[in-house]
Amino acid sequence: xxxxxxxxxxxxxxxxxxxxxCAVSGFTFSTSGMSWVRQAPGKGLEWVSTISGNxxxxxxxxxxxxxxxxxxxxxxxxxxxxxxxxxxDDTAVYYCAKVHASGWYDGFDFWGQGTLVTVxx
Amino acid sequence: IQLTQSPSxxxxxxxxxxxxxxxxxxxxxSYLAWYQQKPGRAPKLLIYAVSTLQSGVPSRFAGSExxxxxxxxxxSLQPEDIATYYCQQLNGYPPWTFGQGTKVEIK
Numbered sequence: 001x002x003x004x005x006x007x008x009x010x011x012x013x014x015x016x017x018x019x020x021x022c023a024v025s026g027f028t029f030s031t032s033g034m035s036w037v038r039q040a041p042g043k044g045l046e047w048v049s050t051i052s053g054n055x056x057x058x059x060x061x062x063x064x065x066x067x068x069x070x071x072x073x074x075x076x077x078x079x080x081x082x083x084x085x086x087x088x089d090d091t092a093v094y095y096c097a098k099v100h101a102s103g104w105y106d107g108f109d110f111w112g113q114g115t116l117v118t119v120x121x
Numbered sequence: 122i123q124l125t126q127s128p129s130x131x132x133x134x135x136x137x138x139x140x141x142x143x144x145x146x147x148x149x150x151s152y153l154a155w156y157q158q159k160p161g162r163a164p165k166l167l168i169y170a171v172s173t174l175q176s177g178v179p180s181r182f183a184g185s186e187x188x189x190x191x192x193x194x195x196x197s198l199q200p201e202d203i204a205t206y207y208c209q210q211l212n213g214y215p216p217w218t219f220g221q222g223t224k225v226e227i228k
Contacts, residue, residue, distance in 0.1 A: 035217075037164075045156075045164060045207050045219040059215035095163055105211040106170055107154030111163035 002026035002110045004096050009115030016086050016119070022079040022096030022112055030054070030074040033099030035108060036081050038092035038117075046092075049081065050099070064090075086119045093117075122147050122210050126220035132228045139195040141223045143208035148189060152211040155184055155193045158222075159204045167206075168193065195225075203227055 008020040022034070036048040049070035050059045058070050069082045079096050093114040100106035123146040133139050143153070151171045156164040166175045168184040171191060181196045195202055208220040 037219075044205075044222040045158075045209075047209075047215065047217045047219060050215050050217070061216055100166070100169060102169075105152040106173075107156075107166050107209060107211060108164075109166050109169075109175065111165070114163055 002098070004098065004110055004112035006094065006096050006112035006115040009094065009117045011118045011120065012086055013121050014087060014119055017082070017084045018086065018117060020081040020083065020094055020096075020115060020117070024077050024079065024096075024098070027098070027101070027110075029072075029077045032101070033104055034070075034072060034079045035097045035099060036070060036079075037095045037097055037108070037111075038090075039095070039114075040089070040092040043092075048094070051079070083117070086117075088119050091117060091119045122149060122212060122216075122218055124208055124210055124218055124220035126206075126208060126223050128223060129221065130224040130226065132226045133198050134228045135198055135200060137198045139198050139202075139225060141193045141206055141208075141225075143191040143193070143220050145189040145191070145210055147212075149210040149212040151186070152213075153184075153186065153191050154209045154211065155182075156207045156209065157202075157204045158207065164207065198225075198227070200227060 005023045031053045035050040051070045067085045096112040097108035098110040100109040155168040158164040172184040205222045211217045
């Protein structure tokens with residue numbers, strides 16, 4: 001059974017940092033692209049970042065570029081998102097998601113339960 | 122690439138045919154997916170590659186395209202289909218944008 005377990009969210013002050021984690025099981029992590037998607041309270045979905053299976057290729061939305069870094073540890077079956085210089089508009093539920101097994105362009109077939117990040121003083 | 126969904130919300134009766142449209146600002150080839158999100162839950166993939174049904178998804182859901190317009194159809198609305206639906210384009214390298222969502226309610 002495929003499982004993705006998001007963690008690491010919490011309350012942080014503006015300008016602060018936080019690291020999210022996503023522990024996975026039930027599939028071959030090292031060959032699977034992974035992504036982070038966020039959802040601000042009452043708003044729609046926003047793609048944030050994607051990383052290839054071997055970690056050699058990473059992509060970030062313009063809204064987080066230079067502040068957030070996606071990474072992975074294939075030996076630990078864990079995806080990360082290092083977030084720095086956090087702003088109020090980064091407040092959201094952050095979901096990790098697995099790129100579809102059938103192909104890089106086929107969407108996200110499994111999702112974590114989400115972890116809430118609140119940026120506030 | 123911008124995705125514009127319409128309508129932003131709709132109300133329909135059980136058994137009705139429901140159609141949601143997603144218009145892309147540029148060609149996205151066949152790299153278009155649809156998700157269902159129920160309140161307080163993570164999104165769930167329904168359809169990928171425009172019209173391929175994800176495993177386990179009921180056959181009353183279907184996707185189609187006409188140029189840069191994409192359509193999600195629920196052939197017979199069920200009470201458990203109450204949710205917000207999002208399209209996503211995955212054309213080329215990221216960013217892979219989402220539409221703004223369509224909320225479906227029961228009349």
